[in-house]
Amino acid sequence: MHTATKTATSSAVRLDEVRKTYGRGSAAVHALDGVSVELPVGSFTAVMGPSGSGKSTLLHCASGLDRPTSGRVLLGDADLAGLKESALTKIRRERVGFVFQAYNLLDALTVEQNIALPLRLADRSYDRRLIGDVVRSVELDVPLDRRPAALSGGQQQRVALARALVTRPDAMFLDEPTGALDTRTARTVLGVLRRAVDRLQQTALMVTHDPVAASYADTVLFLADGRIVDQLPRQSAERIAERMSHLGEW
Numbered sequence: 001m002h003t004a005t006k007t008a009t010s011s012a013v014r015l016d017e018v019r020k021t022y023g024r025g026s027a028a029v030h031a032l033d034g035v036s037v038e039l040p041v042g043s044f045t046a047v048m049g050p051s052g053s054g055k056s057t058l059l060h061c062a063s064g065l066d067r068p069t070s071g072r073v074l075l076g077d078a079d080l081a082g083l084k085e086s087a088l089t090k091i092r093r094e095r096v097g098f099v100f101q102a103y104n105l106l107d108a109l110t111v112e113q114n115i116a117l118p119l120r121l122a123d124r125s126y127d128r129r130l131i132g133d134v135v136r137s138v139e140l141d142v143p144l145d146r147r148p149a150a151l152s153g154g155q156q157q158r159v160a161l162a163r164a165l166v167t168r169p170d171a172m173f174l175d176e177p178t179g180a181l182d183t184r185t186a187r188t189v190l191g192v193l194r195r196a197v198d199r200l201q202q203t204a205l206m207v208t209h210d211p212v213a214a215s216y217a218d219t220v221l222f223l224a225d226g227r228i229v230d231q232l233p234r235q236s237a238e239r240i241a242e243r244m245s246h247l248g249e250w
């Protein structure tokens with residue numbers, strides 16, 4: 001079982017010189033071109049960059065959804081490079097939480113069953129108190145026996161957040177989590193995410209195009225052509241947008 005207490009000094013995720021190349025020879029695309037980054041436990045990091053800069057590839061390599069061509073990825077104490085597919089699947093299931101733009105909830109299951117799904121897949125026992133805790137942490141106030149389709153977009157994304165947090169993962173990976181929401185709902189969900197990350201001391205890595213979303217993060221990484229070209233500590237949406245608009249000039 002992985003409910004390890006998290007120490008303030010260790011890193012939850014670490015990438016050393018990660019490269020990911022698609023194709024070969026003159027057709028080769030260097031989606032990641034030597035990325036090194038460390039996410040401290042309890043930190044919230046946003047990744048921004050132009051289309052094709054490698055944001056999704058970074059998220060996929062850091063979370064074990066994909067393997068780098070070279071370099072090292074450490075998730076907690078696990079070195080993902082050396083793992084067989086079955087071990088990697090187990091780690092993704094038990095030690096990583098995912099949230100995508102499309103909420104990816106199962107409508108055949110109730111809200112409670114959706115949230116508990118990662119625990120059931122990991123054969124972990126749980127009680128309603130655990131589910132109640134995570135539901136409160138995402139400030140979700142709906143009957144838990146509802147089907148997801150009966151909920152608003154913002155509520156569905158809170159269910160997805162709860163599902164990602166329920167195992168208390170080493171790291172949570174979010175790909176455009178507010179991309180399908182209107183501006184007001186997006187801000188509410190980002191506030192919920194920020195508070196949940198703080199309360200639970202979770203580590204989160206979020207890919208986004210939206211400077212407002214990135215303004216909720218402790219650190220904003222800027223990618224261009226597969227490299228981290230800059231990073232900023234927590235920043236207003238205006239300053240982040242400004243940096244984005246000058247990305248090619250660095």
Ligand SMILES: Nc1ncnc2c1ncn2[C@@H]1O[C@H](COP(=O)(O)OP(=O)(O)OP(=O)(O)O)[C@@H](O)[C@H]1O
Nearest residue numbers: 022029030031049050051052053054055056057058
């Ligand atoms: N499976 C693949 N096969 C070949 N090339 C790929 C593959 N996946 C990504 N790429 C290429 O790698 C580069 C980085 O892609 P990636 O999807 O990581 O960028 P991104 O910053 O997430 O883009 P977007 O903001 O448009 O989602 C792009 O040039 C893309 O075309």
